[in-house]
Amino acid sequence: MNACRRHENTQDCFVVPGKMALPNQYFAGRVGSRFIISLRDSTKILGVKCPKCKSVYVPPLEYCEKDMTKIDENWVELGNEGVLTNYTVVNYRDAHLPRKAPYILGMIKLDGAEAPFIHIVAGIEPENAAIGMRVKAVFSEKTTNTILDIDHFAPVEG
């Protein structure tokens, strides 16, 4: 049956090509905007700390995810350095990816943050990356007003 279907004549069956591209915008909000402005203008990574459960969120939140406490004014400056807690190597190429493969996507737990977040790790060959290594933020020369105002994280020398 399957063998038969493969040989069906589809010569005059139209395929309507599609490309969905609709304009849209995204409101970063007051909290997200402050985080980006700090990256862009002061090269400082900020988090917010819940006074109730002491969680430090980076990227920041307006309300604590765990206990709904309002935390959007409780900013803390995190070091621009942290620990690579895990990583993977991107080996395929695709138009939507920010780098040419191969490159490293790492989980970076900044000093003072509760949980790691994901960013690009560069300045090191994939085979030399190691869990537990110290990395620091390298900021972009041109701003995009996104998290990519951090260009990547690079190993801390020594």
Next chain:
Amino acid sequence: MTKKKNRNVGIIGIGMTEISSHKENQNQPEMINEAVRAAIADAGITLSDIDCVVHGNMELFEMIHQPDLWHMIGTGALGKPGFRITTGGTTGMTLVAAADNLVASGMYDVVMAIGFNKLQEAGSTTGGITNMADPLWYRHLQTGALTSTSANLSIEEFGEARARKAAMKHRIMMDKHASLNERAHRRFGLEYDQMEDLMKNSPPLIGELRLIHMCSQSDGACVMILASEKKAKKICKKPVWIRDHIAVHREETASNAYFPILSETSQRVAARKLFTRNGIDNPVEYFDVFEMYDPSAWWGIEWLRDFFLLEGDEAIKMVEEGDWDLDGKVPVNPSGGVTASNPISATAMLKPAEVALQMRGDAGRHQLKREVRHGLASGFGGVMWTELMILEKDLNW
């Protein structure tokens, strides 16, 4: 078909953001979280009391795929079962209907329904809507929610002068209601002596449809918390009961085929089935309020006839005589309706939410003077489908 409910379900918490043209100060989860916090505070419970979360919007507006996942940080759904629902304009009411079904079935005791859209983030809502049409037959031709069909039908039946006047009267009445509602988005302060001017000078959109007739494009979120009868009575002093609801689909035009599959509008079919199975013989007599999803003033006047199973010019006569006004026979849209406020996937939830607030006496400045015991709320989804819901103040039907 009869209604099947394993157990009764009450609305125990309602939360909504102010509805506005845009909200740059909040991202999506932050906006939703505002309504979630309000609903939880209204119910007097905590997030840990919620057993399940249903979430919905129309994602081709903000163009974020599966926003329920990202919104977890705003919905409090972390570690809980959840469902995502998107049924176009009816999304908001389908969310409530689904939450009702989930509780009525016995599956969950307390379910939170979240509807939202942030339409200012959408570059082209109509561009998104047209993607529902068949790419071969209709996508290039359809005009989304902007249509004059309803206007043309009314004009054909009642004549230009009478139909135009009735639609404009409905529109101004909606604006007057919205002006009393602090959360409503568009509040123009229109007066009835502006009718002639607006009929002539409001920018034309399609056919007889003008900008003033049409719904707004808004940002906002609405959240409702539903609970089983036992829990609702325990948690809430003033639960409002969801008696029954029905959905009637009608999508034939999505494929560009105009043969009538239903000989009547989905509004009329929904109303007849719902009222029959609930033994409601005279809906004008029975209901104390109707919150209608009226995407334009033209649709508003057409559907009043269908929803109340009226004939001929009965409904339009009631428009002319002010019978749908706040002190009329059946107050329609004390909230100001959809021409005032339209954060689309919250819109159809704002309808039962408003009815429930009216029943509780918590509507605010636009609270009806009469006691509201029996309420009706409708949702509309383009192409032409309908959701209809009966709400009750007392558990005695």
